[in-house]
Amino acid sequence: MISFGLSEEQELVRATLREFARDAMRPIARECDEESKIPEEFLAQAWQLGLVSTQIPEAWGGGGEPRSPVTHALLLEELAFGDAALALAALAPAGFAHAILDQGSEEQRRRLLPAFCESSPHSAALAVNEPGPGFDPRRPRTQARRRGDRYCLTGRKCLVPLAERASHFLVLASCEGALEAFVVARDAAGLALSPPEKSLGLRGLPTRSLELTEIELAVEDRLGGAAGADVQRLLDRSRAALAAVMVGLSRAVLEYAAPYAKERRAFGEAIAQKQAIAFGLADMHIETEASRWLAWKAASQLEAGAKATRAAHLAHRYAAGQCMRIADQGLQVLGGHGFIREHPVEMWYRGARTLGVLEGMVSV
């Protein structure tokens, strides 16, 4: 049954996170971007929200609530409305935890999930992106070679969020032509982290590259253990999530540009009173909405347990294109001021371009 209705709980989540975005994210976003740093205090505050632990079963100290990709899409939008880099930082550990929760073997869940229920922030990350042109998440250049009942992992990953503080990574690799994911401990022999990466946008999110050299892994390290896992589904989850993040960023741009256009005057009236500007704002609204419904649809299919590869693909590609266009148009509304770092729009412009090419990072 087609419905756009939020549950009471979802309304509450949305309201709470809207407040959090306004009070805890907006005030520090610029400084985090300028200094390419994320305050410990913010990570602790975000951890207190319980976004990661609530869905982990009670047996391991979590809240035991059912997984809801739709609710997760809602909260990602709100956090990204605050700041996309900080949103990804707050939810990168959840990306890893969700993968283990949804597709890990019993042993992996028992081994890896309790750490996410501690009171202080715990990090682990999805390692999906790779350097080099023509990156296709389904066909990673990182290779896992099978040797009897063991695997040997070699390759490079980039843009791994909060890598320096992560206990584990979930590394996507090609294995005999199939897509697989492997849990790699931070201190595994053969794993080297690069210095902090310097990126175009999302600078508040610390990322590193991983150099993986002949890392020895056992079957227990493969996501799902001996049974394996549907790694495409993990990508679908992250695409739906990134679409929601891009909706949040799009909304941030629109809600900044519109009041600016009402205040800024030229030729005796507010520039918003000119159709050239007003129609641009209307288009920004139309596309923010359209992108949101696509993200919801993908998340809702995931929630129903249905195959969501197509819906997630369409949502991700569409939101990426529109988010970039919206940031671009928003910057144009501010004119020269859009180019100045006093306003957040230049930061969002860089963020939109960066987000659109990412995979992994977070999930719904």
Added chain:
Amino acid sequence: MIDFELSEHDRQVLGQIRAEALVCRRYARHYDENEHEFPPDELEEAGDFPTLLETLRGRSESDTPMAVMSALIAAGQSWGDYAVRMRRGRGALGNAALRAAGTPEQQERWGHLTLAMAITEPGCGSDPSQLKTSAVLDGDEWVINGEKIFVTTGCRAEGVVLWATIDRSAGRAGIKSFLVEKGTPGFAVAYKEKKLGIRADDTAAYVFQDCRVPRGNLLGGDESVPRESSGGFRGVMKTFNMTRPLVAAIGLGMAEAALDLTREALEQAGVEIAYGGGTHGQSAAAERFVRLEALYEAALLTVLRAAWLAGEGEPNNLESSVCKAKAGAAVREITQGCIELLGPMAVSRDHLLEKWFRDVRITDIYEGTGEIQRLIIARSLLDYTRDELR
């Protein structure tokens, strides 16, 4: 709860609509090429099919709300053909206006007629405040004079809801809707328009010359002309909050047909369309196709959103303009893109793609152009009156 899955019953209903649409499609080319002919009220095959009411029987709480289903049904029908339908349902845009603005007595009196809606004139379209058709009270009758063009279903309709001014100096506040039945002296169908597309749906021009109708034919019955507001005009415009999602859906039904044909042809030509990977592994044609598909999905979801709000009894003024603007642009890009993807074969009248390309173009024009929708959206976003954003 947020959900995008159709129920089993929804799927059955849309499956039936699809079966009927396939039959309509057989007639699509004929009535496109023979614009002077009117499609019959009932196609030969129609006898075997259930009525829409029968198709919808057995709906329950767990099925998609009727407002949303109406949009999906409209899209499903136009997927077959824009205008050739299994059964000519009674009702056109004028019926929606009668439901929105008519008194209960008026609805009782004229509800059974197919009513067109006449707004546009040779000299004004998007700005109805400039319309010249006038209605002057003479005793207990209104005397109507003027010309109307672009009257959808104007030939087939049994009556018309007409916009005319009773006080030119009052601007929009002076505009009232009148109901005029066919056969009223002084009311003539001047000609049938020849169009780019949607040729099976007739479009008429009307002339009113000292056409007299009873005083009670003013829709809603309110003869006052307030000086400080737009009067009942805004109420009349509300009709469009219901119909805009529907015309957007109709356009998208045809865009979906274009996408289906294009996918099939591309796959036959060995173009693989894959989801889930990066953009680099796809051929340029596949990548382009996926973008058009995403555009279709995005536009359809804005339609469902606007329709869903209407079903919930929530205001959807903004959302109905959003979906109309979005669909209007999307169907153009989709059909233009599909032709480009398929190349020379696509412009052949052996296929329906060139017809859909022509048919969808009206979507961004009628019931408010894309520009008018953007004005409405921008005013709402910016909290501007129509004087602040013109």
